[in-house]
Amino acid sequence: MAELIGFLAVDKPIGLTSHDVVARVRRLVGRTVKVGHAGTLDPAATGVLPVALGSATRLIDQLVEARKGYVGVVRLGVQTTTDDAEGETLATKPVPALTTSELDAVLDRFRGDILQQPPVFSALHIDGQRAYALARSGNDVTLAPRRVQIDRLELLAWTPPDLTIAVECGKGVYIRALARDIGATLGCGAHLAALQRTFVGPFRLERAVPLATLTDRSVVIQHLLPPETVVLDWPILQLNEADARRVRHGIAIPAHDGTEHCARAHDPAGRLIALLRRNGARWQPVKVFAGE
The missing domain is CATH 3.30.2350.10 (Pseudouridine synthase)
Structure with a gap:
């Protein structure tokens, strides 16, 4: 079974803690799947609660600064x-x-x-x-x-x-x-x-999923958003196979023209494999997802 990776924008109902929402999602997708949330909501509050699954939990910190x-x-x-x-x-x-x-x-x-x-x-x-x-x-x-x-x-x-x-x-x-x-x-x-x-960053109430509609794993998959959703404002760096191989192993690659300080690294197939930050004349992998 393929690993579940991505974000859910859950419309949290009144009366539940953010932890309650995470626990319910975990029961639906299986105890072995990592599940976390970004931005605690009090039990009396409702609305958007981003929930990360799988290795997307490593991107929760990208929402800390989100409006x-x-x-x-x-x-x-x-x-x-x-x-x-x-x-x-x-x-x-x-x-x-x-x-x-x-x-x-x-x-x-x-x-x-x-x-x-x-x-x-x-x-x-x-x-x-x-x-x-x-x-x-x-x-x-x-x-x-x-x-x-x-x-x-x-x-x-x-x-x-x-x-x-x-x-x-x-x-x-x-x-x-x-x-x-x-x-x-x-x-x-x-x-x-x-x-x-x-809203929390890119996650909007009008597209959030009411918690009650998440009834099984297949419904969760249907509403799962790509992990890149939280870094869509980062430019894409399309890598050749040689550079993609280096990045997958956490090795920095040359940074050529451009002034960007961060980028999403895609392999030749267009898949997100890492987040990069510029360090002088090189791109340094800061989060690698390939093979997780």
Whole structure:
């Protein structure tokens, strides 16, 4: 049986962890197949969860820097311990009468390069322990603000006390923290009432597969995307058989004309065999897939 290699764009349902999704896919394809996910989604969130199979799991790191998109519902007037609907209520305050232009002026403070303090209930490490584990144990947890990039923050709807926002951002952004900070700026507090991830890099919600439709191995194969999906913006370097043989063994090959710093190496049959990075006048294999 041929090895399964590639990515699934799964539409994660509410109530499951990202690990639950991976476990379900693994049961369908067989315990011997490597399965991993890129970009954790909280159980209360839905939407795009990229799942890698086989040697495509070695490309998960290519999605770390990928832009992500979300649609979230921010409920004003209620602060929670976790900054979302899963936590206990900390405080409630009246929601002021707000116009859409007033709300947009507040959202503008969070566009671009900003400092954001991660939620206390997060998976970040503090002295080797997860922040959420320390918080659940009653410890005082303080996480330093981090610089993050929010490329798009748009008000989609305002139906008091809920505002619906669209977000496109870089790595490390917590939409829960964004909801919390919007509420703090407005003076009434807020939490994230609902969240859907609309894309991760090249993986889009409109082409994602609902988890419930993945019923057996054949259906998984039907929806499997090539591993190259995550590096389609890398140029292709078409190799002759001699250079392909060297690259398959991890040996650098000459880099001729061109200014590219990275490339996808294809063998004469057009198959992806490695990812390359330029090192001076040579292409150095950094991930080799041939023969795996």
